[in-house]
């Protein structure tokens with residue numbers, strides 16, 4: 001947008017009576033501009049207080065567009081519905097990373113590169129085998145992705161485009177191997193090596209579920225459904241984990257360390273863990289007859305309808321619509337999850353109920369995804385690992401944008417200090433003089 005003279009904000013500081021003109025660009029003002037607003041030369045400039053960044057843009061980005069009011073999600077301008085129906089996860093990954101759809105030759109090279117980097121150094125296997133038998137697979141994934149930076153120390157040369165590309169390929173390629181090995185670890189089963197003849201998602205299923213058969217053959221409908229789930233999770237603009245990747249990446253550390261930070265953020269129940277809560281809720285409701293009483297409880301504020309509502313979407317989450325359709329395809333193969341009936345009835349009632357309508361509460365991506373994952377026989381701890389595999393190209397596309405963005409600086413928010421000042425330190429020998437039996441320095 002071109003700025004005109006009118007495209008400014010006039011701020012009057014009532015403490016001093018001074019007026020300031022602040023430029024508005026793309027519907028935002030630069031927070032640093034507020035720094036000029038001071039009571040006097042010695043006092044700190046005005047800043048904004050925004051815990052959780054609810055109204056602060058941290059970057060300019062051309063990766064993902066969301067219109068939460070209208071329920072629109074686009075990657076690089078392409079609607080999620082079309083990508084889920086007509087594309088594949090690796091093509092979407094290419095789109096996110098490169099910014100445009102590939103030619104046939106570019107696509108073939110990309111798939112070849114990803115396929116041939118799925119293997120892990122044997123020491124990574126040993127490292128993973130060192131975890132406790134009941135280690136959470138997300139903890140294993142986070143640690144092993146971080147550990148990859150030690151296997152590829154050249155990855156810290158983030159100014160070199162070819163080097164960056166190599167690490168991006170490696171990470172997208174190796175994530176399913178790490179995720180599958182974390183899954184097998186919990187089951188006490190031998191880790192399965194990648195099979196380069198299989199597609200990305202088929203290979204992942206083979207590494208998860210292959211036993212003594214020569215070749216693991218997955219049902220095509222399951223492969224497609226999982227591929228679609230990966231596409232739906234591939235990016236979601238500046239969410240908590242992407243912000244973690246960008247924040248850590250802003251120190252110019254290698255991309256493995258940045259993505260490991262993203263995995264840590266995704267691990268938290270407020271981000272990646274809601275689908276598990278949906279399953280628990282559906283199990284607790286137990287049958288359709290119990291739904292009205294449950295809904296009453298929600299309306300009375302006793303609990304939340306998990307899988308409903310979103311900070312950004314004030315309409316049906318477009319991903320939830322696509323997942324609902326994928327449910328049908330998966331259940332055709334695996335048999336219907338009895339919880340589906342309860343979920344559908346809940347949705348029907350909630351969408352007509354004034355409480356939910358008034359608050360614009362619609363199903364989000366997590367309302368149905370747990371049901372599908374369960375049909376695949378994934379334990380709930382694996383749900384977030386699947387999310388992480390899908391999100392990896394998005395994290396990397398955002399990281400790539402960050403490291404090439406001249407506007408970016410090391411992430412370093414301000415604070416409003418609320419603690420004590422200028423206290424006089426009294427050594428412990430004096431402070432504890434009256435306390436019997438306590439030796440200073442030993443606790």
Ligand code: ACO
Nearest residue numbers: 270271274298304305306307308309310311359364365366
């Ligand atoms: N069930 C019942 N009431 C709800 C729900 C819900 N799921 N979600 C929001 N509300 C109500 C709130 O109580 C509030 O009501 P009030 O105005 O009477 O106080 C109103 O709707 C607005 O809700 P907020 O909490 O202000 O909305 P916010 O944007 O902060 O929260 C969130 C969004 C966290 C997703 C919330 O809707 C929620 O907790 N949903 C359930 C958990 C969930 O499904 N999380 C997954 C999100 S998708 C993802 O992360 C991949």
